[in-house]
Amino acid sequence: MKVFITYKIPEPGINLLKEKFDVDVYEGERFLTKQEMMERVKEADAVVTQLRDPVDKEFIDAGKKLKIIANYAVGFNNIDVEYAKQKGIYVTNTPDVLTEATADITWALILAVARKIIPADKFTREGKFEGWKPNLFLGYEIYGKTLGIIGMGRIGKAVARRAMGFGMKIIYHNRKRAEDDYKYNAKYVDLETLLKESDYISINAPLTKETYHLLNKERLSLLKKNAILVNTARGPIVDEKALYELLKDRKIAGAGFDVYENEPEITEGLEKLDNVVLLPHIGSATYETREKMSIMVAENIIDALEGKIPRNLVWKE
């Protein structure tokens, strides 16, 4: 049986697949076009897709022999899951193994924005540091402040766990109350309350029809003047242009981005602001996590092609 991998992933996963199947890995640096991917998926029994690959009806129809689409990501908003399911094709993702790495990058953004780490580093490298000054790069305190988490799932909880070490008051909004919220000393609130009361806001919900522009212009206007918003989930959850306007006019203190509304494009002007930190979607980008993700996609494919139900079916979530 044949497995098509649309962009190279770490070797442990590929090696597992090679022990059992004929593996076609795209080895190039540029991204394959959708047309090229559809050509190569024709013969495949399984495909490993990336979060940027548009796995729509057309792509799924091109994979005439497909039994499984194994997304190399926990988010699966790039896939028409309903259509795949209708056609009897499994869809899997890579939960858990990337939770801690993504929570770490969330915290890296919170700290970097609040304490102006990037401009301060640039200042020092440029030889501008003349000695300690009482007013040099004053930032925002984190200890004891309120953190609002939107999406209290695996990553949201890992972000909360870290916040406990910073003595923060934790509030969250979720589709429903998390049964174990007491473990994080976290209080369930409605979205409007969260936006009005939080000093730091972390977005950790999936991108769905319901979360598209969940933070629209009107809701963003509820944020406090000292608020810092961090998005390590998916860009389209926030109206990026509306957020840019707030940041430009200093109506909020800052923002940290790992994801963008029209990735890889970013709203023009964002790159000129000194109150933002912009990362290129590297939430899960650690050597350890990416290896584990590669093994996970391989295990899911082995399950499916050996006639078992794969362990990380997205509709079990």
Ligand SMILES: NC(=O)C1=CN([C@@H]2O[C@H](COP(=O)(O)OP(=O)(O)OC[C@H]3O[C@@H](n4cnc5c(N)ncnc54)[C@H](O)[C@@H]3O)[C@@H](O)[C@H]2O)C=CC1
């Ligand atoms: N920046 C990066 O590299 C990474 C980004 N992600 C993103 O993070 C997302 C979350 O990942 P996990 O925590 O593993 O998922 P999860 O499914 O464990 O948690 C998501 C939580 O969001 C909640 N939620 C869903 N719809 C909501 C709504 N309308 N309002 C409020 N809450 C809502 C769910 O109930 C759930 O508790 C992924 O879907 C992915 O898009 C994940 C990994 C890395």
Ligand SMILES: O=CC(=O)O
């Ligand atoms: O954005 C990354 C993911 O795994 O989802």
